[in-house]
Amino acid sequence: MTAGKLIIGSLKHYWKGHVGLLFGAFLASAILSGSLVVGDSVRASLRKAADQRLGKVQTGLLGGDRWFTEALATSQGAAPVILMQGSVSAANGGVRANAVQVLGVNDAFWKLSPSGKTVAIEPNGLVVNEALGRKLGVKAGDTVLVRMELPSVISRDAPLSGSTNQEVTMRRKISAVVGGEDFGSFQLAASQTGSDTVYVPLADMQAELEKTGRINAILAGSSGLTPEATEKAKSxxxxxxxxxxxxxxxxxxxxxxxxxxxxxxxxxxxxxxxxxxxxxxxxxxxxxxxxxxxxxxxxxxxxxxxxxxxxxxxxxxxxxxxxxx
Structure with a gap:
């Protein structure tokens, strides 16, 4: 008996076992390949979400309830920003969104977006992102009401601290509705749900909050906001x-x-x-x-x-x- 006849005879006798082994190997390879493809897809999706959420932002300085001078940001070529929380409602009062991210921004902020496109805001206007636009059912040209609490160094619950409901209300027309590529997904905190966001001209927001020349956040790309430069520019x-x-x-x-x-x-x-x-x-x-x-x-x-x-x-x-x- 030759070696070839031995191999053929073995295959004929054990063909069921060989088919099962082949099917198992094929199934394992398919599962492994699918897992790798899904993993790559998830990583790509998360990377895209992070890119749209942060854009070109590499470094930042957050003050919270502490307010810096706007010059601290501009002297380093960074973007001065005001980060606040508020509520937004349609002009007819039918729909209202709470826990909305209200941003005071200028052109330097838009340059850090994924597209780098500057979004023009008309006088007495504002910009909303697509998520908030869908929730309120509004579009460019519609009017919305934005409400925020005035910042204070004293807790509103403290004695003699004044009114516990010192709100600022802005009635403004929507200049544009921005998507993810134009910083419509901007959010510093990682989140799977995203955020509803309103963008107000920085100077207007400073005037409304009685914080002229002040900001509570600084954002910069790869070329700005180093600890050494910040230390030198501080006052x-x-x-x-x-x-x-x-x-x-x-x-x-x-x-x-x-x-x-x-x-x-x-x-x-x-x-x-x-x-x-x-x-x-x-x-x-x-x-x-x-x-x-x-x-x-x-x-x-x-x-x-x-x-x-x-x-x-x-x-x-x-x-x-x-x-x-």
Missing amino acids: LEDFSLKLTKVQGSSSEWELGTDRVFMDEVLSKKLLEKQPLSYGVITYLINGFSSANGRTPYSMVTGLPKTVLESKFKLRRTWLAPLRPF
Whole structure:
């Protein structure tokens, strides 16, 4: 018996097993190939979604409730942006979208989009993305109402903080509805659901929020916003600090903040660099009480004992700790 006849005889005898093995190998190869194709498709879809979400943005600086100067962005060739949350409704009030991303942008922002196309916004106008347009059933030329809460350094729940519902309302006409290639999918946080977005001219939004010359986000492409350049371009205003001469004093200066408190990490560094400097804190208390009566809601300033003794000639016995009410 030759080798060829042996092989043919073996195939005839075990043909069922060979067919099963061949079918199993084919099925495994099909499953593996399909998985690879699906994986590549998913990666391509995620990459496309990320490209449309971020465009050409490579670096960014977010302030949250902290507001930088617009010059900090423009001095580095970056895009100054205001990021806020609000609600948008159609002019007839029939449909309303909440948790809408409201952006204050200029031409530098649009240059970072995937297409790099500048979207023109008419005077007293705004732009919406396709997702929000579909939800509200609006198009270019329609009018919408945008509502936002005024930013504040004091919680609206705090006593004497003013109205708890200080809203800004903008009634504007839609200049355009933008898709994903024109930054219609812009979103800094990764999300599978996307976001509803409104784009307002930066100067108009600054005026509405009473934040002229201020922004709370900076976006840049590959050529801008390095830590070194940002460190060099920063100013006291970017830290919400202001340096003024103390009235009635020939030698003292005051470095204050428009926030409620100066950050501890910042105040420690400032006090360390100026050995003769001292910290001052002013805050609202429930009230003063004495044998003659009680005064509610007063402002109290705290100073180091050495400063009180030297500047106000107070005796040590008078500097007893305050008792809580």
